Amino acid sequence: MVKRILQITVLLLFVATLCCRQSSENKKSPSVNKNNYIVVGANQTENYIPLIKGKNIAVVANNTSVIFKSDTKQYTHLVDSLLSLGIHISKVFAPEHGFRGAADAGEDLTDTTDTKTGIPIISLYGENKNPSQKQIYNYRKPTPEHLKNVDAVLFDIQDVGVRFYTYISTLHNVMEACAENSIPIIVLDRPNPNGHYVDGPVLEKDTKSFAGLGPIPIVYGMTIGEYALMTNGEKWLNNGVKCDLTVITLKNYTHKSTYSLPLRPSPNLPNDKSINLYPSLCLFEGTDVSCGRGTDMQFQIFGSPNLPKDTYHFTFIPQPNFGSKNPKHMGQECHGLNLSKAKDLDQLNFSWLIDAYAATSEKDKFFEYEAFNKLAGNTKLKQQIEQGLSMDEIRETWQTDLTAFKKTRAKYLLYND
Known part of the structure; x- marks a missing residue:
């Protein structure tokens, strides 16, 4: 009986030692799946503050535009952080859902003033549609008057990597306005939570709208910074103009990384x-x-x-x-x-x-x-x-265009697939 108890005791000690060893090994090898291991562009102030110091800048931002502290549960808004660093922000441009990210999908938004900072907020989704543009997909674009006396534009919005999620359309229009007015734009990159695959039909010209401006599939597998590079490089902006573009890249990120968004990117994407x-x-x-x-x-x-x-x-x-x-x-x-x-x-x-x-x-x-x-x-x-086609039959019809897109996409990737 005593011998049996000793055998059980030894076995339990062995299992406990093994578990402890595995736990220790896991702690020594942080995974890219942990948000605090991926460093977003906004956090790398040393790489972009020198580009905007002493200038009048405009910021394109919403509730997701934050600088994280010790972990992704603690953060300060980008605008507040820049002001504390002595950066002069002349105005903020707000996308769909507004600067605070609380408006309904498709809800028209008017210009306002941020109550905390007193900075003017220009809506790029609502009444401030550019009357000089006739195509519907160019309405929500900064005008030359909006950009008067602006030396640089800083863009920082968390995207979800889907063609009809309109933040990339806002990016497209802001890039176009910057190109037409000779103003540099700096994109602070953020992870794509759907960046691990590419799929869907590629946009055709006759269905172009603010829900899709570029010839890309529904899921395009790029960060917002990579997408900006492709938009510029493939000359998708009006009349083929190109903007002076800088992307502040992510650290410790690949397209296989999983990323749990610390903040709701829009009201109806809660988790x-x-x-x-x-x-x-x-x-x-x-x-x-x-x-x-x-x-x-x-x-x-x-x-x-x-x-x-x-x-x-x-x-x-x-x-x-x-x-x-x-x-x-x-x-x-x-x-x-x-x-x-x-x-x-x-x-x-x-x-x-x-x-x-x-x-x-x-x-x-x-x-x-x-x-x-x-x-x-x-x-x-x-x-x-x-017509009753199956999922497999439908999927087959978009493969040729999808293959061509992937070839184009590869030229602009900043991170490993």
Whole structure:
């Protein structure tokens, strides 16, 4: 009996030692998956303060434009930090959702003044549309008057790596304005939480809009700094102009890095799961189906009153809330699916969209929103779904363009794939 107890004791000591050794080894080898190991461009003040010291600068920023302290839970806003360093900020340009990131998707925003700093805030998503531009995709662009007496523009916004997420359209328009007015632009790079894959149809010219300006797929696998380099290098700006561009690169980042966003990038992307599902679910925004706006599970669920209860068992009722004052199907019971526990995606999944169209009781109303083709980036996807093509059959139709895009993309990558 004593011998048996000794054997068990020795075995337990061995297991404990092994566990301790593994724990110690893990601590000695920090993973790029840890946010505090990836150093964002904004944190590298030594690389960009010399470029803006003593100048009048404009900052393109929102609630995600922060400098982290000891970890990603502690931070100061970029504007506040620059002011404390003696940088003169003449104005702030704000994208969709506003400077504080609280406005609804698509909500027109007016100019205002930051109550904390007294700095003028110019909205690039609302009433300040450039009247000299006739194309809708050039409306939300700084005017020469906006840029008068500005010596440099600093751009720092957290993106999610999806073509129809409009922050890259704001970047495009700001770069174009800077090029036309001979003003240098500095982009402070940030990780792309969907940067680990490239997928989807490449944008076609006839569906170009503020939800897609460049000929890129839905998921393009680049940081916002890399995208800026490609926009400049491929001469996608108006009349092929090129801007004086500097990118402050990330440290300890590759496209295989996973990055949990410390701050909500927009009101309806509340967590990592919503950001991972967003590229696949957002096409529902151009249909009769709700993506969960008006709930606390945005882009983790979908549903419609016109989907059958016997197939779609999950139910929810959209109500006005933060970031969605008037959600689709407000006050109505929607039948759908809860994807909050679904496996993370490394490619687009339109099967939910295909199945929902096949199941809806109101097919003539399913694609009633004009936005669908702009989100898809072509007119073919809607037709393919209506014709009953499978996900694999649809995917095959975009492979040639996708391969060509990947070849172009490779020229501008700053970080390993």
